[in-house]
Amino acid sequence: MSVTAEEIMATYEDLAKLEAEFDNVETETIRYQYKISKDLYVKRAEVIAKINDFWPLVFEQAPMDIDEHIQPADSAVLLGAIKDFKVERFEIDNPVEGGDPRSVSFRFEFNENDHFEDKVLEKKFWWRHGKDGSIGYCSEPVEIKWKEGKDLTNGLLSLAKAAFDEQKAAPKKEGKEKKELGKAAAALKKKMEDHEGEVSFFAWFGFVGDYVTAEENAEVVAKKKTGVEFPLEDAEMADGGDDEDDEDWEDEEDLEIFPVGDDVAMALADDLWPNALKYFTHAQEEEGLSDVEYESGDEEEEEDGEGAAAKPKQKKHKKACAHGCEH
Amino acid sequence: MSVTAEEIMATYEDLAKLEAEFDNVETETIRYQYKISKDLYVKRAEVIAKINDFWPLVFEQAPMDIDEHIQPADSAVLLGAIKDFKVERFEIDNPVEGGDPRSVSFRFEFNENDHFEDKVLEKKFWWRHGKDGSIGYCSEPVEIKWKEGKDLTNGLLSLAKAAFDEQKAAPKKEGKEKKELGKAAAALKKKMEDHEGEVSFFAWFGFVGDYVTAEENAEVVAKKKTGVEFPLEDAEMADGGDDEDDEDWEDEEDLEIFPVGDDVAMALADDLWPNALKYFTHAQEEEGLSDVEYESGDEEEEEDGEGAAAKPKQKKHKKACAHGCEH
Numbered sequence: 001m002s003v004t005a006e007e008i009m010a011t012y013e014d015l016a017k018l019e020a021e022f023d024n025v026e027t028e029t030i031r032y033q034y035k036i037s038k039d040l041y042v043k044r045a046e047v048i049a050k051i052n053d054f055w056p057l058v059f060e061q062a063p064m065d066i067d068e069h070i071q072p073a074d075s076a077v078l079l080g081a082i083k084d085f086k087v088e089r090f091e092i093d094n095p096v097e098g099g100d101p102r103s104v105s106f107r108f109e110f111n112e113n114d115h116f117e118d119k120v121l122e123k124k125f126w127w128r129h130g131k132d133g134s135i136g137y138c139s140e141p142v143e144i145k146w147k148e149g150k151d152l153t154n155g156l157l158s159l160a161k162a163a164f165d166e167q168k169a170a171p172k173k174e175g176k177e178k179k180e181l182g183k184a185a186a187a188l189k190k191k192m193e194d195h196e197g198e199v200s201f202f203a204w205f206g207f208v209g210d211y212v213t214a215e216e217n218a219e220v221v222a223k224k225k226t227g228v229e230f231p232l233e234d235a236e237m238a239d240g241g242d243d244e245d246d247e248d249w250e251d252e253e254d255l256e257i258f259p260v261g262d263d264v265a266m267a268l269a270d271d272l273w274p275n276a277l278k279y280f281t282h283a284q285e286e287e288g289l290s291d292v293e294y295e296s297g298d299e300e301e302e303e304d305g306e307g308a309a310a311k312p313k314q315k316k317h318k319k320a321c322a323h324g325c326e327h
Numbered sequence: 328m329s330v331t332a333e334e335i336m337a338t339y340e341d342l343a344k345l346e347a348e349f350d351n352v353e354t355e356t357i358r359y360q361y362k363i364s365k366d367l368y369v370k371r372a373e374v375i376a377k378i379n380d381f382w383p384l385v386f387e388q389a390p391m392d393i394d395e396h397i398q399p400a401d402s403a404v405l406l407g408a409i410k411d412f413k414v415e416r417f418e419i420d421n422p423v424e425g426g427d428p429r430s431v432s433f434r435f436e437f438n439e440n441d442h443f444e445d446k447v448l449e450k451k452f453w454w455r456h457g458k459d460g461s462i463g464y465c466s467e468p469v470e471i472k473w474k475e476g477k478d479l480t481n482g483l484l485s486l487a488k489a490a491f492d493e494q495k496a497a498p499k500k501e502g503k504e505k506k507e508l509g510k511a512a513a514a515l516k517k518k519m520e521d522h523e524g525e526v527s528f529f530a531w532f533g534f535v536g537d538y539v540t541a542e543e544n545a546e547v548v549a550k551k552k553t554g555v556e557f558p559l560e561d562a563e564m565a566d567g568g569d570d571e572d573d574e575d576w577e578d579e580e581d582l583e584i585f586p587v588g589d590d591v592a593m594a595l596a597d598d599l600w601p602n603a604l605k606y607f608t609h610a611q612e613e614e615g616l617s618d619v620e621y622e623s624g625d626e627e628e629e630e631d632g633e634g635a636a637a638k639p640k641q642k643k644h645k646k647a648c649a650h651g652c653e654h
Contacts, residue, residue, distance in 0.1 A: 007377075014374045019604045021367050026601075029360040037352045040345065047341045050334075277346045 020224075030101040034092055037274075044277070045086075055082045057283035058276045065267035069260075073152055074201040081113035087273040090124065098218035102127035102137075104269045115152060117145040123205055125265045128217035129224065130210060137262040138209035140164060144202060152200040156257045159188040160206035163255060188255055199258060207261025343556070357428040361419055364601075371604070372413075382409045384610035385603045392594035396587075400479055401528040408440035414600040417451065425545035429454035429464075431596045442479060444472040450532055452592045455544035456551065457537060464589040465536035467491060471529060479527040483584045486515040487533035490582060515582055526585060534588025 048054040056079045062070070070078060086107040091099030105124045110116075121144065125137040141161040144153075151157070162184035170182060181189060212220075258264075272279065375381040383406045389397070397405060413434040418426030432451045437443075448471065452464045468488040471480075478484070489511035497509060508516060539547075585591075599606065 011374060011377050015604060015608075018367065018371050018374060019608070022364070022371075022601070022604060025360065025364045025367060028363055029356060032359050033352065033356040036355055037349070040348050040352060044345050044349075047338060047345060050338050274349070277342060277349060281342070281346070 027101050030089070031092060034089055034101065048276075048280075051280075054276075054280060055085045056080070057287075058085075058272065058279045061279040061283045061286075063267055063271050066264055066272060069199075069204065069258075069264060070201045071152075071198050077110075077113050077115045077152070078201060081111045081115075082108060083111050084109035085273075087269050091126075096214070096218075098129070098214070098221035100127035104265065106265070106268060115147060115150045117147065121205060123207075123265075125262065125269075126212075126214075126217070128212040128214075129220040130212040131216060131220055134210050134212070136210060137265060138211045139207050139261065139265075140211075141208060142205040144205060153203045153206070153257070154195060154200075155191055156188070156195065156199070156203050157206045159184060159191050160203075160208070160255075160257045163188045164208055164211075185255060188257075192255070192257065203258040204261050204264055206257045207265075208256065209262055347551075354428050357416070358419060361416055361428065375603075375607075378607075381603075381607060382412045383407070384614075385412075385599065385606045388606040388610045388613075390594055390598050393591055393599060396526075396528045396531065396585075396591060398479075398525050398527055404437075404440050404442045404479070405528060408437045408442075409435060410438045411436035412600075414596050418453075423541070423545075425456070425541070425548035427454035431592065433592070433595060442474060442477045444474065448532060450534075450592075452589065453539075453541075453544070455539040455541075456547040457539040458543060458547055461537045461539070463537060464592060465538045466534050466588065466592075468535060469532040471532060480530045480533070480584070481522060481527075482518055483515070483522065483526070483530050484533045486511060486518050487530075487535070487582075487584045490515045491535055491538075512582060515584075519582070519584065530585040531588050531591055533584045534592075535583065536589055 059066075059070070059079055059082060084107075086109075088105045088107070089101055089103065090105045091103040092101045103124070103126045105122060107120060107122045109120050110118065121142060123139060123142045125139045127136070128138055129135050141157065141164050143161050144151075144157060146152075163182065166182040166184040386393075386397070386406055386409060411434075413436075415432045415434070416428055416430065417432045418430040419428045430451070430453045432449060434447060434449045436447050437445065448469060450466060450469045452466045454463070455465055456462050468484065468491045470488050471478075471484060473479075490509065493509040493511040
């Protein structure tokens with residue numbers, strides 16, 4: 001089939017329009033689901049507050065996308081000290097200019113533990129549109145007050161924070177100069193090169209991504225609504241073409257201490273959080289008897305197996321896991 | 328905190344009710360999304376019909392959950408001969424008793440190819456509730472008319488179909504007898520033990536899962552609506568307890584030629600299908616110039632780089648991939 005250049009252009013324009021419409025469907029669906037499930041999440045929080053070890057058991061059963069990043073040393077504190085966990089779509093409830101229902105925050109509450117002083121760690125992921133045409137999650141590094149000699153990230157997280165602050169404070173540079181690394185960024189680069197072994201789950205708190213400010217995002221979203229396309233052809237040309245751009249981008253990527261941080265955020269928000277009850281049930285099935293039951297100290301349980309009635313009704317549930325897979 | 332057995336029971340009952348309510352939210356959300364995106368999918372089909380190699384390029388960029396099952400030998404036919412692909416929520420449009428919006432069908436249309444005679448392969452996954460408390464996808468094996476010596480599954484698929492038909496035709500057996508394998512099942516078991524190397528993607532057409540008939544599902548769904556809980560305690564006891572059950576279950580699992588078939592179905596339905604435009608855009612970016620452009624034969628393109636204007640506007644899109652990851 002032979003097609004003209006005009007036909008190709010028209011087809012690509014149709015595709016771009018369709019993509020925008022599919023994007024609207026996605027955000028509308030998130031808003032709808034949020035609306036019909038909001039009260040249910042409040043009820044769930046009330047019930048799980050009565051269950052010891054709810055979140056430790058859920059994180060123990062975390063889907064692979066999350067679990068593969070939890071190192072043995074992380075388990076002790078993440079599974080041992082997590083007290084509460086909360087996910088919020090913070091730009092639905094508090095609309096901001098250019099805000100998106102996909103923007104999501106994670107609040108971890110911890111018990112007193114050997115590794116850090118913080119009782120709460122909270123990280124936000126903003127869904128933002130960049131002038132260069134990029135769309136996706138970005139975040140800011142969150143510091144952890146490690147106890148002496150207990151930094152599970154081996155200094156990576158605090159350097160990621162320092163490098164981010166340094167870059168934010170620095171005046172915008174143009175052209176070649178862009179590629180010179182600041183002091184903190186250089187130290188981070190070296191630390192990353194020297195780092196041996198697996199990276200701690202807690203390095204996730206250092207994820208930045210393709211950083212877009214709230215102002216830039218608001219500007220791009222407003223222009224997109226009027227039909228302006230991004231990236232602007234002129235901006236692209238002025239920038240010296242694709243090759244140079246790619247190098248900048250690779251530089252940024254080089255300083256990402258937890259490159260798949262946005263994937264982990266999505267797995268936490270779209271899987272672990274909505275399916276927490278299923279993961280908990282699955283954990284119960286694996287353990288046979290839950291900690292809660294052990295603690296009840298009801299002697300009848302031992303007598304004739306009646307204690308089993310306290311277990312969840314659904315047994316063996318091949319598909320109990322939200323992924324339909326076996327852990 | 329010390330809790331009584333009654334309190335534990337009450338908490339588990341609350342959890343079970345919450346799980347049911349979360350399940351309702353999920354199905355309502357699927358219905359809503361289906362409603363607001365139905366026309367859009369029709370429009371998309373019209374646009375992509377104009378693009379050569381749309382589906383081959385999308386499958387080439389398939390998310391890891393799918394891609395890891397596409398063996399080199401599969402690529403030639405799957406990516407080389409796929410002409411059209413369609414996903415339908417067939418129990419939304421054609422409601423049946425106990426039907427679920429999660430039930431999904433996959434229709435692959437192929438060009439003439441070296442491996443099989445079929446022009447269309449269609450596989451259905453039903454979301455069903457079993458009397459034993461199981462909930463999840465099940466399916467029926469779909470045969471492929473392989474050309475002489477071209478069976479990519481090396482006989483596994485046709486034996487899976489034969490074993491399924493055999494089991495369906497056999498009268499329901501009780502107790503110990505259950506464990507005797509039929510002739511086809513025994514042949515399948517042997518074939519699976521002898522099979523060397525990776526299993527073809529086409530073995531996915533043989534996935535069965537925890538098979539629940541339409542009648543059993545309708546009965547369980549109807550009873551659940553009246554508040555009856557599954558599994559029934561009596562049924563469990565009559566069955567001789569958990570251990571024996573587990574063995575049965577393992578036997579079934581042993582004869583599954585593509586154990587993660589339901590995961591792949593979910594990845595196709597919930598990721599590849601809704602995000603097909605993103606995967607296509609991503610493929611375009613990777614290839615620089617698409618086949619369509621090569622075929623247009625417009626000489627102007629070569630002259631001064633204007634041909635690039637026919638490429639999608641969004642370049643480099645770090646998050647263009649629906650997973651936010653790099654392939």
